Amino acid sequence: MPDIAEHTGPEVATERLDRVVIRFAGDSGDGMQLTGDRFTDASALFGNDLATLPDFPAEIRAPAGTLAGVSAFQVHISDHDITTPGDAPNVLVAMNPAALRNEVSRLEGGGTLIVNEDAFGERNLTKAGYTANPLDDGSLDGYTLYRVPMSSLTLRAVEELGVKPRDAERSKNLFALGLVSWMYTRPVEETLRWIETKFSQKPQVRDANLAAFKAGHAFGETAELFDHPYAVDPAPRRPGTYTNITGNTALTWGLLAASQCSHLPLFLGSYPITPASDILHELSKHKRFGVRTLQAEDEIAGIGAAIGAAYGGSLGVTTTSGPGMALKAEAMGLAVSLELPLLIVDIQRGGPSTGLPTKTEAADLLTAYYGRHGESPLPIVAAYSPSDCFWAALEAARIAIKYRTPVILLSDGYLANGSEPWLLPAVKDLPDLSTTFATSPNHTTESGEEVFWPYLRDPDTLARAWALPGTPGLMHRIGGLEKEDGSGNISYDAENHARMVHLRAAKIAGIAADIPEVMVSGDVEDAEVLIVGWGSTWGAIDGAVNRVRNQGRRVASTHLTHLNPFPRNLGEVLRRYPKVLVPEMNLGQLSRLLRAEFLVDAGSVTNMRGVPFTAGELEEAILDYLSSPRHGNEGIR
Amino acid sequence: MTELIPVTSRKDWMSDQEVRWCPGCGDYSILAAVQLLMPDLGITREDTVFVSGIGCAARFPYYINTYGLHSIHGRAPAIATGLAMSRPDLHVFVVTGDGDALSIGGNHLIHALRRNINITILMFNNQIYGLTKGQYSPTSELGKVTKSTPFGSLDHPFNPLSLAIGAEASFVARTHDMDRAHMLETFRRAYEHQGASFVEVFQNCNVFNDHAFEGVTAKAVREEMLIPLRHGEPVRFGTDGGKGVVIDAQRGAHIVDVDAVGLDTLLVHDEARTDPSVSFMLSRLARGPYEPTPIGVFRAVDRLEYSAEVSRQIAEAQAPAGPGRLEDLLHSGTTWTVD
Numbered sequence A: 001m002p003d004i005a006e007h008t009g010p011e012v013a014t015e016r017l018d019r020v021v022i023r024f025a026g027d028s029g030d031g032m033q034l035t036g037d038r039f040t041d042a043s044a045l046f047g048n049d050l051a052t053l054p055d056f057p058a059e060i061r062a063p064a065g066t067l068a069g070v071s072a073f074q075v076h077i078s079d080h081d082i083t084t085p086g087d088a089p090n091v092l093v094a095m096n097p098a099a100l101r102n103e104v105s106r107l108e109g110g111g112t113l114i115v116n117e118d119a120f121g122e123r124n125l126t127k128a129g130y131t132a133n134p135l136d137d138g139s140l141d142g143y144t145l146y147r148v149p150m151s152s153l154t155l156r157a158v159e160e161l162g163v164k165p166r167d168a169e170r171s172k173n174l175f176a177l178g179l180v181s182w183m184y185t186r187p188v189e190e191t192l193r194w195i196e197t198k199f200s201q202k203p204q205v206r207d208a209n210l211a212a213f214k215a216g217h218a219f220g221e222t223a224e225l226f227d228h229p230y231a232v233d234p235a236p237r238r239p240g241t242y243t244n245i246t247g248n249t250a251l252t253w254g255l256l257a258a259s260q261c262s263h264l265p266l267f268l269g270s271y272p273i274t275p276a277s278d279i280l281h282e283l284s285k286h287k288r289f290g291v292r293t294l295q296a297e298d299e300i301a302g303i304g305a306a307i308g309a310a311y312g313g314s315l316g317v318t319t320t321s322g323p324g325m326a327l328k329a330e331a332m333g334l335a336v337s338l339e340l341p342l343l344i345v346d347i348q349r350g351g352p353s354t355g356l357p358t359k360t361e362a363a364d365l366l367t368a369y370y371g372r373h374g375e376s377p378l379p380i381v382a383a384y385s386p387s388d389c390f391w392a393a394l395e396a397a398r399i400a401i402k403y404r405t406p407v408i409l410l411s412d413g414y415l416a417n418g419s420e421p422w423l424l425p426a427v428k429d430l431p432d433l434s435t436t437f438a439t440s441p442n443h444t445t446e447s448g449e450e451v452f453w454p455y456l457r458d459p460d461t462l463a464r465a466w467a468l469p470g471t472p473g474l475m476h477r478i479g480g481l482e483k484e485d486g487s488g489n490i491s492y493d494a495e496n497h498a499r500m501v502h503l504r505a506a507k508i509a510g511i512a513a514d515i516p517e518v519m520v521s522g523d524v525e526d527a528e529v530l531i532v533g534w535g536s537t538w539g540a541i542d543g544a545v546n547r548v549r550n551q552g553r554r555v556a557s558t559h560l561t562h563l564n565p566f567p568r569n570l571g572e573v574l575r576r577y578p579k580v581l582v583p584e585m586n587l588g589q590l591s592r593l594l595r596a597e598f599l600v601d602a603g604s605v606t607n608m609r610g611v612p613f614t615a616g617e618l619e620e621a622i623l624d625y626l627s628s629p630r631h632g633n634e635g636i637r
Numbered sequence B: 001m002t003e004l005i006p007v008t009s010r011k012d013w014m015s016d017q018e019v020r021w022c023p024g025c026g027d028y029s030i031l032a033a034v035q036l037l038m039p040d041l042g043i044t045r046e047d048t049v050f051v052s053g054i055g056c057a058a059r060f061p062y063y064i065n066t067y068g069l070h071s072i073h074g075r076a077p078a079i080a081t082g083l084a085m086s087r088p089d090l091h092v093f094v095v096t097g098d099g100d101a102l103s104i105g106g107n108h109l110i111h112a113l114r115r116n117i118n119i120t121i122l123m124f125n126n127q128i129y130g131l132t133k134g135q136y137s138p139t140s141e142l143g144k145v146t147k148s149t150p151f152g153s154l155d156h157p158f159n160p161l162s163l164a165i166g167a168e169a170s171f172v173a174r175t176h177d178m179d180r181a182h183m184l185e186t187f188r189r190a191y192e193h194q195g196a197s198f199v200e201v202f203q204n205c206n207v208f209n210d211h212a213f214e215g216v217t218a219k220a221v222r223e224e225m226l227i228p229l230r231h232g233e234p235v236r237f238g239t240d241g242g243k244g245v246v247i248d249a250q251r252g253a254h255i256v257d258v259d260a261v262g263l264d265t266l267l268v269h270d271e272a273r274t275d276p277s278v279s280f281m282l283s284r285l286a287r288g289p290y291e292p293t294p295i296g297v298f299r300a301v302d303r304l305e306y307s308a309e310v311s312r313q314i315a316e317a318q319a320p321a322g323p324g325r326l327e328d329l330l331h332s333g334t335t336w337t338v339d
């Protein structure tokens, strides 16, 4: 590795940036996700704050070179705290004409555009729908264009390794990574080590990738194409140990942590579905934790098996996305009726139907609320950032276990695949989620007999008694038919049914006393508008609120992590401000709930484009809303 | 160390719930047989769980004094799979009907069978929907006139045993509600089998489909119409065993006069044969309960049991360095430290 290190001495002039947004785009087969991941890891290790946005097509391999096959990865690195993957990229790396055509409109005016010149042959241009070569026709004059013959330079770099040209060309993404790593003075040792380990079983591929990466790096410094590299300093951070984590991994680890903290074995019943499958994959690896995972025959069997495991005393979990939520609805109703702890994890994606499997959306909130027949309320917890998925999983499990209820945990495609640095918690600081099972009779009948009543409730939590199969003397039978209050025996009595419906509702409503109140930030005292968010919009809202406040407007914001029940002070907070605005990746589902629940005129900003809000578009929306006379709470008060 | 299992009687396995099937329903005799059998299995009530879906048969768990879970239509095999996988110490039974198991829950049934999870599935086949008051079921005969098929059913029926054998179930058997001794023996074998066992029980629904199986199960005709399968013995039935079953390349399994072909030609029943094709042929012998029908254990083969395999993988993962530690997990990716 010294061949690189010795060239990056202090004599090279670097320009300092406080932040930069880079977007890697290429064909699905070009390895752009891997390139982005490596750049991200190097930046994380270097100490930058960062946020990422992988953006890939639903097709595994759409025809090469077509617009449908473009796969992109955006990463935002900075020397200060950031919460979004950035609005417009400052740098776009386009590996072929299709990537250029798809992505160039996102690039900021005057932004840096690096293209693989070799890919701009006639065939590829036609496939991308270009009639003239955009590199030559002046259409890119508004950007700083760098034409780099990445394919041929890669081929030359690996020539002496004896790699077949077809295989050699595959390493061009590492050439691009090497080049961008030089441009942004990323430390290279970790990337080189990673390549060596990852491809240790295939020495030829390993050597070709190493050579390509080094060639890209060397090209940056010797080609005199670029004036100088840039530096983005580490962000100041709280002391501690960090790792870069995606939402799905964090969620998986949160489930494992919940299992450890509750001393309940973890059981996952799941059916593969994008973008939730990674949780099944990750959990399946961790047999050392005693996890049992079942790739079920369908979505219904996934939740069915989880219910069976929960009945036996496991922490039962099922993971899915929108279409699976629809299929699981009946079984969720059973879990509501059985009053057993169960986690239903919904990694939301674009709907309806198959919709946009790889694009993000948060339009399952009303499904989570109401997507079962009858009165069947259950708690809803939503994660707000990739690393928060860990905490959200723990919190969902806490509620499920303590209240003996299924809980829906909402995440989405953006959180699932996006990543950020995470300050690792100390295991000893994690909450104790342990629970107690019934081991002896809890009721005396009129005839003086000591019996076990499975639906006798804890007076504080209204949670029912939970006796596990295997416990002598407490044999009992429960099911989906209405149960008699207390005994749990089948009851068709009308008064009893009404009582049970109210008891189940009261149990869930009562959780409000056991969750944190909402916190308001920004201009708490005198804001003109309160922005209410939930889920993955947190980062964009945070950025937008700061921008609007910097323009002298007074804005407050709050972010909900508990959607059902709502935090107990939410109504009071909403009524405190003249206007309320709710940005959502749906057509206004939370704003509708807030209106119904609290009689406030909650406005709505929506985005159904499959990509997260940018701070810029929310900034505009907030300013618009502030200048609109139509909305406000005044009329209601 | 063997645990001491307290001696129990049939009464101990009866719950305090009033049994609410129609008077005369075949379910009563099946319940009685199960309650009679349980004290003999050497297991405790608390370690036993009955799981069911929806239908008349699905009320079964309420009537037996064990742990019980009355779930939703068709899903009992999936729920039982999760329970048996996570609690291999329990004895998990599934009680289901022809509509529950073969129609709405068909997918779960075949997958539980091929996965070979350790559950005992008792499917009461009455060839009708009872609880919803008399629609045709997936086992009703072609042309059956019911409320939903006033002009006769157009659906070709399932043969439950063919389906189970096709799914490569490791234990497949048939019995009927008119023969307590046969039920006891068949249920015992099903319970003792390691893996998923599937038992079809011909069950009379005297309200909506009375006499459906009488053509083969009535005392007067049994000898001529039921073909008892006994492992290691030639398959024969009828007065003095005068009829038998042979298999030949042209006609598959068919019935012959023993005198005409000779005893040596008869099929010798081998329930342990790994290849399911012979038991499949036996399952096709009768087109319905109006032709001579084999009963007993069709197939009982050794195959890896799913929950034991899951436990094995966990044990192997833990063997080198013990159970996982959360601390190690959190630090398993690339980490860096800020001072």
Ligand code: SF4
Pocket: B020, B021, B022, B024, B025, B026, B027, B056, B126, B130, B131, B204, B205, B206, B207, B208
């Ligand atoms: S309807 Fe038929 S199967 Fe159901 S309880 Fe009555 S007789 Fe038995």
